[in-house]
Structure formats: C-alpha cells, structure tokens
Amino acid sequence: MSWTNEADQDLRARAQQVIPGGMYGHESTRLLPAEFPQFYLRGKGARIWDVDGTRYIDHLCAYGPNLFGYGFEPVEAAAAAQQRLGDTLNGPAEVMVKLAEAFVSQVSHADWAMFCKNGTDANSMALVVARAHKSRKTILCAKGAYHGAAPWNTPRPAGILPEDRAHIAYFQYNDADSLVDVFKAHAGDVAGVFATPFRHEVFYDQYEPDVEYARLARRLCDENDALLIVDDVRAGFRLARDCSWEPLGVRPDLSTWGKCFANGYPISALLGSEKARAAAKEVFVTGSFWFQATPMAAAVETLRHIRETDYLERLQNYGRRLREGLAQQAGMHGFGLRQTGPVVMPQILFEDDADFRIGYGWTVECLKRGVYFHPYHNGFISAAHGDTELNETLDATDRAFEALKAGKAALKPNAALMQLLAHG
Ligand SMILES: Cc1ncc(COP(=O)(O)O)c(C=O)c1O
Numbered sequence: 001m002s003w004t005n006e007a008d009q010d011l012r013a014r015a016q017q018v019i020p021g022g023m024y025g026h027e028s029t030r031l032l033p034a035e036f037p038q039f040y041l042r043g044k045g046a047r048i049w050d051v052d053g054t055r056y057i058d059h060l061c062a063y064g065p066n067l068f069g070y071g072f073e074p075v076e077a078a079a080a081a082q083q084r085l086g087d088t089l090n091g092p093a094e095v096m097v098k099l100a101e102a103f104v105s106q107v108s109h110a111d112w113a114m115f116c117k118n119g120t121d122a123n124s125m126a127l128v129v130a131r132a133h134k135s136r137k138t139i140l141c142a143k144g145a146y147h148g149a150a151p152w153n154t155p156r157p158a159g160i161l162p163e164d165r166a167h168i169a170y171f172q173y174n175d176a177d178s179l180v181d182v183f184k185a186h187a188g189d190v191a192g193v194f195a196t197p198f199r200h201e202v203f204y205d206q207y208e209p210d211v212e213y214a215r216l217a218r219r220l221c222d223e224n225d226a227l228l229i230v231d232d233v234r235a236g237f238r239l240a241r242d243c244s245w246e247p248l249g250v251r252p253d254l255s256t257w258g259k260c261f262a263n264g265y266p267i268s269a270l271l272g273s274e275k276a277r278a279a280a281k282e283v284f285v286t287g288s289f290w291f292q293a294t295p296m297a298a299a300v301e302t303l304r305h306i307r308e309t310d311y312l313e314r315l316q317n318y319g320r321r322l323r324e325g326l327a328q329q330a331g332m333h334g335f336g337l338r339q340t341g342p343v344v345m346p347q348i349l350f351e352d353d354a355d356f357r358i359g360y361g362w363t364v365e366c367l368k369r370g371v372y373f374h375p376y377h378n379g380f381i382s383a384a385h386g387d388t389e390l391n392e393t394l395d396a397t398d399r400a401f402e403a404l405k406a407g408k409a410a411l412k413p414n415a416a417l418m419q420l421l422a423h424g
Contacts, residue, residue: 003054003367003368004052004054005034005035005037005050005052005054006052007039007050007051007052007053008037008038008039008050008051008052011038011039011051012038012039015038022038023038025149026063026377027063030416031376031414031416031417031420032360032375032414033360033363033364033375033410033414035364035367035368036363036364036367037050037051037052037054039051041053042070043058043062043066043070043071044069044070044071045069045070045071045384046058046069046070046382046384046385046386046389047070047389048070048372054370055370056367056370056371056372057370057371057372057385057389057392057393057396058070058372059346059371059372059373059374059379059380059381059385059393060372060373060374060377060379060380061260061379061380061381061382062264063259063377063380064234064238064259064260064380065259065260065262065263065264066260066263066264066380066382066384067237067238067260067261067263067302067306067311067382067383068263068302068305068311068382068383068384069382069383069384070264070384072263072384074301074305075262075263075265075298075301075302075305077301078297078298078300078301079265079294079295079297079298079301081297082095082293082294082296082297082298083294085293086293087292087293087294088288088289088291088292088293089291089293091291092291092293092296093293093296095293095296095297095300096115096291096293096296098296098300099113099115099296099299099300099303100112100113100115102299102300102303102304103269103271103303104271106241106242106303106306106307107242107243107246107255107271108242108243108246108251109243109246109251109252109253109255109271109273110243110255110271110272110273111272111273111274111277112271112272112277112280113269113270113271113272114269114270114272114280114285115267115268115269115270115290115291115296116267116268116269116270116285116287116290117266117267117268117287117289117290118148118258118266118268119147119148119231119233119234119256119257119258119259119268120147120148120149120150120153121268121287121290122233122256122257122258122268122269122270123147123148123150123153123194123229123231123233123256124148124150124152125256125270125283125285126192126194126229126231126254126256126270127139127152127191127192128283128285129227129254129270129272129276129279129280129283130191130192130226130227130229130254130276130279131191131192132279132280132282132283133191133192133227133275133276133278133279134191134225134226136188136189136190136191136226137167137189137191138167138168138169138186138189138190138191139152139167139168139169139190139191139192139193139194140168140169140170140171140179140182140183140186140190140192140193140194140226141153141168141169141170141171141193141194142170142171142172142173142194142195142196142199143170143171143172143173144173144201145173145194145196145199145201145231146200146201146202146234147194147231147233148233151164151165152164152165152168153168169182169185169186170182173196173199173209174199174207174209174210174213175213176212176213176216179193179213179216179217179220180216180220183220183224187224188224190221190224190226191226191227192221192226192227192228192229192253192254193217193220193221193226193227193228193229194229194231195214195217195228195229195230195231195245195252196230196231197209197230197231197232197235197239197244197245198235198239198244198341198342200234200235200341200345200347200378202376202377202378203356203376203421204347205338205340205341205347205349206340206341206342206345206347206378207340207341208341208342209248211248211249211250214245214248214250215248215249215250217250218250218251218252221253227252227253227254227275227276228250228252228253228254229252229253229254229255229256230243230244230245230252230254230255230256231255231256232244232255232256232257233256233257233258233259233268234259234345235342235345236257236258236259236260236261237260237261237306237312238260238312238315238342238344238345238380238381239342239344240312241306241307241312243255243271251273252273253272253273253275253276254270254271254272254273254276255270255271255272256268256269256270256271257269257270257271260302261299261302261303261306262295262296262298262299262302263298263302264298265294265295265298265299266289266292266295267292267295267296267298267299309383311383312344314383314385314386315344315381315382315383315385316343316344318344318381318385318386318389318390319342319343319344319345319346319381320343321390322343322346322381322390322393322394323339323343323346325390325394325397326339326348326394326397327339329394329397329398329401330401332401333401333402333404333405334405335350335351335358335362335401335404335405336350336351336352337349337350337351338350338351341378343381344380344381345378345379345380345381346378346379346381347377347378347379348373348379349376350362355413355417355418355421356375356376356413356414356417357411357412357413358404358411359375359376360375360411360412360413360414361404361409361410361411362375362400362401362404362409363375364409364410365399365400365403365404365408365409366396366397366400368400369395369396369399369400370392370396371392371393371396371397371400
C-alpha cells in the first residue's frame with residue numbers, strides 16, 4: 001500500500017500559524033513519530049481515515065469514547081431525533097431525568113447523577129462536593145495518576161501555582177502504608193480520596209490494585225468521614241457494566257465518568273450515593289453546554305446497549321485474542337513484548353526500550369500497514385472490533401515485526417519525548 005501524509009503535513013504547517021504549537025493537549029502528536037497522523041477525515045465502526053485518506057483499524061478509539069464503533073447507528077439515530085427537537089435550550093429536556101434514572105439503576109453505588117462535559121469537569125465537581133461534605137480541605141490522590149487538566153490536577157507545571165495544589169496530598173498507588181500515612185498526616189481534614197480503577201499511566205506498564213488496598217481505601221474513608229471517589233473516566237464500562245471497583249466489592253461515595261458512555265458525544269457525569277447528596281445540592285457547578293439534550297439522548301441509548309448486549313464479552317474476546325496473537329508473533333520474531341493491564345485496554349511496550357525507539361519503530365510499521373496502535377498510551381477496544389479486524393490486524397503486526405527484525409524500520413528516539421522524560 002502506498003502511504004503518504006502530505007495533506008496532514010500541510011494542515012500541520014497551517015495549524016502552526018493559528019494554533020499554539022500547532023496542537024495542544026493529549027491529542028497533539030508532538031511526542032510521536034512524524035508518520036502518526038495529526039488530523040482525521042472520518043471514522044466508521046473500528047476504522048478511522050486520516051486526512052490523507054489512509055484507513056486504519058483503530059486501537060485507540062479516540063482515547064476511549066468509541067465503545068460501540070464510530071457512527072454506531074442506534075446511537076446516531078437517538079442523537080439525531082433529539083437534535084431535531086432541540087439541543088441547547090433554556091433548560092434541560094426530559095432526557096436528562098431519563099439519563100439520571102438509567103445511571104442510578106445501572107451503577108450500584110449511585111443514588112443520583114449530575115452531568116457536565118469532560119472528565120476534568122466531573123473530577124473537579126467531585127472535588128468540590130467532597131470538600132463541601134464536611135467543610136474540609138484536603139484531597140488525596142495517587143502520585144502520577146491522571147485526573148484531568150485543571151490547575152489542581154494537570155500533570156504539566158506551566159501556568160500552575162503551588163497554591164493551586166496547596167491542599168492536594170499524594171500517596172503511592174496500591175501501597176497500603178502510604179495511604180495510611182497520608183491519612184495520618186492530614187488527620188481530621190481529609191475531604192476525599194481519588195481512586196483510579198487500575199494503574200494506567202502513560203509510558204508505564206499497567207497493573208491492577210490489590211483487593212485489600214481497595215478495601216483499605218474504603219475503610220479509611222469511613223473511619224475518617226471522607227468520601228471515596230472512583231475516577232472511572234477512562235476505564236468506565238470497559239471493566240464492568242457497573243462501577244469498576246464493584247467487582248472488587250468496593251463501593252465509592254462518588255464516581256466520575258466520561259469518554260465512552262455516549263459513544264463519542266460530549267458528556268461526562270458525577271454519580272453519588274445518598275451520603276453525598278446534601279453536599280452535591282449545595283455546590284454551584286454549571287456550564288452553558290452541560291445540559292445539551294443531544295449527548296444525553298446518545299448516552300441513554302449507549303447505556304441501553306451496555307445493559308442489554310454482550311458488548312463487554314466481545315471486547316474481552318477480541319482483546320484476549322489480540323494479546324495472545326501479539327505475544328506469539330513477538331516471540332517468533334525475537335522481541336520481548338510487555339502487554340499489561342486489562343485486555344480491553346491494552347498497554348503494549350517493548351523490553352529494553354527505555355527511549356521507546358523500538359515501540360515507535362513497530363507502531364510506525366503497523367501504521368504503514370493500516371493498523372493504529374499508540375506507542376506509549378494504553379489502547380482501547382470497541383464492540384466493532386470483530387474477527388475481520390483481528391485477522392487484518394494480526395497480519396499487519398506480523399509484517400511489522402518482520403520489518404523491524406529485518407532492520408527496515410527507522411529506529412530513532414524522539415527529541416521532545418526524551419526531554420519530557422528527563423525533565424517532566
Ligand atoms: C482517568 C482519567 N480521568 C480524567 C480524565 C480527564 O478527562 P477529559 O480529558 O475528558 O477532561 C482522563 C482523560 O484521559 C482520564 O483518563
């Protein structure tokens with residue numbers, strides 16, 4: 001297949017003039033090899049087309065939102081029907097109540113729901129509700145865990161004051177002693193604890209928490225009158241049809257959701273238990289577009305498919321076979337592959353690849369054969385990934401390993417990435 005990214009390069013050059021840095025945030029390709037497309041034309045099912053018209057089987061799913069396939073007809077139809085009636089009006093439509101009811105009946109710990117736009121909004125809303133609950137200041141987060149891009153939680157320092165995080169305290173993920181210590185250090189003032197369902201930092205292997213650690217988090221919150229908050233923005237509905245810590249037997253007081261529950265429409269949610277309702281009633285949180293009815297209609301339909309279909313088992317089946325196939329190919333071609341985390345959100349890194357040059361080389365070779373894998377961010381599987389996509393993917397990955405082994409792939413570190421890893 002002949003492969004070009006001329007249209008993408010052209011758009012990047014134009015963007016450099018009118019968008020700071022040409023692109024910002026997690027969707028910037030600044031840290032990726034130049035072959036990675038920055039701009040896209042369209043998506044359908046499990047496939048995306050870049051602006052040069054090249055089609056890829058997509059294993060990133062828009063960083064999560066695509067759960068049932070791009071342009072999934074039932075969700076598109078529900079959204080279009082609501083759009084025709086009205087979207088942003090003087091107040092919400094009936095569908096807001098329907099959506100809250102659907103969440104409350106689906107997610108075990110939830111007695112109420114509030115809606116906003118992005119995961120960052122939902123986590124910031126959780127933070128203020130937790131502080132309002134007992135009029136306390138301190139919020140506990142695991143070191144390095146991503147909860148969004150507001151001043152209190154952004155991973156990058158530019159424009160952020162120490163005061164923005166004056167009352168955020170950190171502990172080591174999955175480390176019981178560290179959690180106990182941070183509670184002690186802030187005794188009487190802990191408002192809430194953010195818990196990530198499993199460890200899913202960029203650049204690193206992923207891992208699940210111990211059940212005892214998750215239960216300890218619950219117990220410490222109870223003993224200290226603090227609220228436990230599960231940030232399900234990334235993992236939501238890919239690990240369970242309920243909150244991601246429900247299978248561990250741990251129910252939070254608050255959980256935050258985003259990305260996939262409207263199959264790509266812009267909406268996120270804060271869910272809460274009865275205990276947190278009074279505080280949630282008091283805080284002033286809002287946004288001009290938070291009450292849009294179209295994403296809510298898309299969400300109601302997406303939740304119905306989450307409840308009524310075997311989508312999760314299909315995701316798991318694809319993810320498991322992909323992992324097995326890649327492990328076998330890597331072994332055959334003599335590469336050490338580290339595949340970690342849940343199979344539906346796979347992190348794929350290479351052994352002995354501190355500067356990511358092998359991962360970069362391999363993912364570029366995959367791209368050139370029509371398959372998109374991210375070299376350092378966990379991937380996502382959708383329900384539109386089936387046998388055809390798996391066979392095509394494994395055929396392409398096999399040839400990508402082969403090219404790498406034959407020394408045909410360009411293996412060079414990315415200067416911007418090296419700088420970031422060295423200096424944070
Ligand atoms: C765990 C987690 N929390 C919060 C966020 C922030 O969500 P958003 O980018 O929608 O603001 C993300 C985004 O990737 C995330 O992965």
